[in-house]
Amino acid sequence: MSLASFYLWNGQALYLGQLTDTVPHFHHALIVSVGIRSTFKVKAGWQWKTYQAAMTAASWFHQFDGGGGTQLFVLMEPEMEIARSLKRKFLGSKSIAELDYVLFQPLVIELEKNSLTLNCAQARKLFDEIVLALLDKDMPTYEMPPHIQVALDLIRELPIKKVSLKKLSQKVA
Numbered sequence: 352m353s354l355a356s357f358y359l360w361n362g363q364a365l366y367l368g369q370l371t372d373t374v375p376h377f378h379h380a381l382i383v384s385v386g387i388r389s390t391f392k393v394k395a396g397w398q399w400k401t402y403q404a405a406m407t408a409a410s411w412f413h414q415f416d417g418g419g420g421t422q423l424f425v426l427m428e429p430e431m432e433i434a435r436s437l438k439r440k441f442l443g444s445k446s447i448a449e450l451d452y453v454l455f456q457p458l459v460i461e462l463e464k465n466s467l468t469l470n471c472a473q474a475r476k477l478f479d480e481i482v483l484a485l486l487d488k489d490m491p492t493y494e495m496p497p498h499i500q501v502a503l504d505l506i507r508e509l510p511i512k513k514v515s516l517k518k519l520s521q522k523v524a
Contacts, residue, residue, distance in 0.1 A: 367422075377413065380428065389421060390418065440486065501523050
């Protein structure tokens with residue numbers, strides 16, 4: 352696979368593609384990383400560790416080396432209930448946790464049947480299946496990100512559904 356795909360939703364994203372390595376960085380997202388029939392390395396502090404599936408805490412300084420393999424990343428805002436549930440279940444106070452690759456094998460097999468290509472609906476379904484595989488009975492109900500809900504409430508209250516993005520962002524902030 353030489354192309355990469357990146358899908359975005361409200362506070363959530365899915366990436367499928369090859370990454371060789373990154374520079375040390377951090378971002379405001381909890382990440383579930385799965386190697387598609389490959390391993391990858393994550394540098395924690397001064398040490399590299401090899402994984403086939405892992406969860407990385409939000410706002411944690413790290414470096415990634417995909418080794419030329421194909422990876423699947425599920426990203427989500429840490430304030431979302433599903434992210435908080437995942438953090439409680441797998442990370443606790445840790446910055447990174449190894450995940451059982453067996454949880455993802457049926458999903459990887461299905462991805463390979465589709466030649467590792469997804470349309471938007473399939474990507475959303477895969478995101479949900481990954482979260483469900485991890486949380487199972489602990490899966491929270493869908494939660495609208497709080498800032499999106501505030502924006503929608505403000506728009507609904509307007510007599511004429513026209514508002515500038517500047518005014519909306521001032522109210523949401």
